[in-house]
Amino acid sequence: MARLIIDGGKPLEGTVQISGAKNSALAIIVAAALATEGESVLENIPHDGDVGTICLILRSLGVEVWFDRKGHLHVNGRTLSKHQAPYHLVRKMRASFYTAGLLLARLGRAEVPLPGGCAIGSRPVDYHIRGFTQMGADIVIEHGFMKAKCDRLKGTQLYINRSSVGTTVNLMIAASLSEGVTTLENAAKEPEVVDLAIFLNGMGAKIRGAGTDVIRIEGVDTLRGIEYTIIPDRIEAGTFMCAAAITGGNVLLKNVVPEHLRAPIIKLEEAGVIVEKGATELRVIAPPRLQPIEVETTPYPGFPTDLQQPFVACMSIADGTSVIRETIFDRFRYVDELRRMGADIKTERETAIIRGVAKLTGAPVEVTDLRAGAALAIAALAAEGRTELYGVEIIDRGYECFEGKLRGLGADVVREETMEGIDLFTAESPLKA
Numbered sequence: 001m002a003r004l005i006i007d008g009g010k011p012l013e014g015t016v017q018i019s020g021a022k023n024s025a026l027a028i029i030v031a032a033a034l035a036t037e038g039e040s041v042l043e044n045i046p047h048d049g050d051v052g053t054i055c056l057i058l059r060s061l062g063v064e065v066w067f068d069r070k071g072h073l074h075v076n077g078r079t080l081s082k083h084q085a086p087y088h089l090v091r092k093m094r095a096s097f098y099t100a101g102l103l104l105a106r107l108g109r110a111e112v113p114l115p116g117g118c119a120i121g122s123r124p125v126d127y128h129i130r131g132f133t134q135m136g137a138d139i140v141i142e143h144g145f146m147k148a149k150c151d152r153l154k155g156t157q158l159y160i161n162r163s164s165v166g167t168t169v170n171l172m173i174a175a176s177l178s179e180g181v182t183t184l185e186n187a188a189k190e191p192e193v194v195d196l197a198i199f200l201n202g203m204g205a206k207i208r209g210a211g212t213d214v215i216r217i218e219g220v221d222t223l224r225g226i227e228y229t230i231i232p233d234r235i236e237a238g239t240f241m242c243a244a245a246i247t248g249g250n251v252l253l254k255n256v257v258p259e260h261l262r263a264p265i266i267k268l269e270e271a272g273v274i275v276e277k278g279a280t281e282l283r284v285i286a287p288p289r290l291q292p293i294e295v296e297t298t299p300y301p302g303f304p305t306d307l308q309q310p311f312v313a314c315m316s317i318a319d320g321t322s323v324i325r326e327t328i329f330d331r332f333r334y335v336d337e338l339r340r341m342g343a344d345i346k347t348e349r350e351t352a353i354i355r356g357v358a359k360l361t362g363a364p365v366e367v368t369d370l371r372a373g374a375a376l377a378i379a380a381l382a383a384e385g386r387t388e389l390y391g392v393e394i395i396d397r398g399y400e401c402f403e404g405k406l407r408g409l410g411a412d413v414v415r416e417e418t419m420e421g422i423d424l425f426t427a428e429s430p431l432k433a
């Protein structure tokens with residue numbers, strides 16, 4: 001176990017390089033294993049915990065996956081041979097359910113543990129399962145696993161109940177090698193979905209309409225590995241924009257797609273932040289004090305649920321009352337931790353009402369989920385005094401070199417290993433005589 005010790009109060013200044021998009025990488029790494037000819041070489045893959053987990057899952061299925069010295073990820077799906085994904089890895093991350101689409105498309109058989117609830121509420125996979133069933137898979141849920149079989153998936157017209165990134169990704173992966181044409185209606189329009197479509201088309205897939213709410217996938221017989229560069233992570237970028245804004249800083253973000261950040265940029269501008277846009281960079285200049293805003297999270301191109309938490313942190317010291325509505329997940333549990341730092345936040349069902357206070361004060365706090373962890377860290381950067389942030393491994397799941405990048409901008413952050421979780425009976429135990 002580790003914690004971050006953050007001494008707040010320093011405006012962030014300097015330049016930060018944004019990594020590749022975690023959620024794009026997870027989809028593309030799995031999709032790369034659809035190929036039976038050649039390997040894919042993936043660039044700009046973030047070196048974070050979730051990427052590590054998906055690579056281990058693919059390896060357990062027989063796929064060759066390895067990082068070269070340049071940090072590029074090689075994926076060779078030719079050796080994919082096992083159809084059962086291991087629970088001890090899948091349980092760590094919902095995106096591992098993408099292996100269901102891969103296994104059905106490649107082997108006609110998949111046994112994948114159902115992801116349970118998680119710290120951001122119930123996260124069912126019923127849309128994914130309905131899609132596979134409509135494509136001809138026989139599915140039973142047994143012993144915590146989705147067990148599915150099919151000869152070859154058949155293209156069909158699928159309506160997704162609610163815009164869902166995971167369902168769109170999983171069904172695109174499955175449909176790429178299916179027989180005939182699959183149409184996904186009410187598909188997710190997130191940049192990560194578009195990135196996946198561009199990658200799959202490069203491999204030889206026939207996908208049209210990604211980025212709109214109707215995606216048409218004409219199944220092909222085989223796909224081949226390619227070289228591909230993943231898009232920059234818009235959520236990491238938005239998090240660093242908030243870190244600059246909350247600390248009164250002036251930060252240049254490099255390796256970003258400003259277009260992917262339109263809604264968060266508009267909201268930051270409403271809050272008084274100056275955002276200068278270049279082709280692949282953004283400069284963020286904070287005002288003397290942030291102004292309150294109203295935000296509602298909605299599917300892309302709306303305001304992303306993954307930036308709700310850093311924005312709540314920013315608004316906790318704004319000059320007035322902000323209202324933030326979360327419509328995608330149950331994602332306000334971390335607010336209790338912000339309150340421990342002096343924030344004045346009331347939550348009622350989907351809505352948080354944040355009365356800006358003059359200052360936050362450092363406190364020991366616990367990371368409840370990935371984005372909440374980032375939000376607590378940036379609150380700590382602005383707080384008076386010291387914050388101890390426990391459960392930092394959760395932040396490591398989705399941010400490459402998080403505290404290193406913050407330190408590069410002048411933040412006073414160090415990581416400390418804690419004693420918790422130590423096995424008292426091993427030879428290394430500090431309590432052993």
Ligand code: EPZ
Binds near residue numbers: 123128129166328329
């Ligand atoms: C993806 O999750 C992201 N994860 C999430 O990022 C992100 O918050 C979310 O999309 C929304 O943008 C990855 O890409 C790996 P959904 P996903 O399916 O695909 C409901 C992070 O921190 N739903 O778009 O799981 C669901 O409950 C993570 O990086 C069903 O009811 O989200 C939610 O209310 C967290 N049944 C809504 O749809 C289903 O079968 C949208 O969820 C599927 C979804």
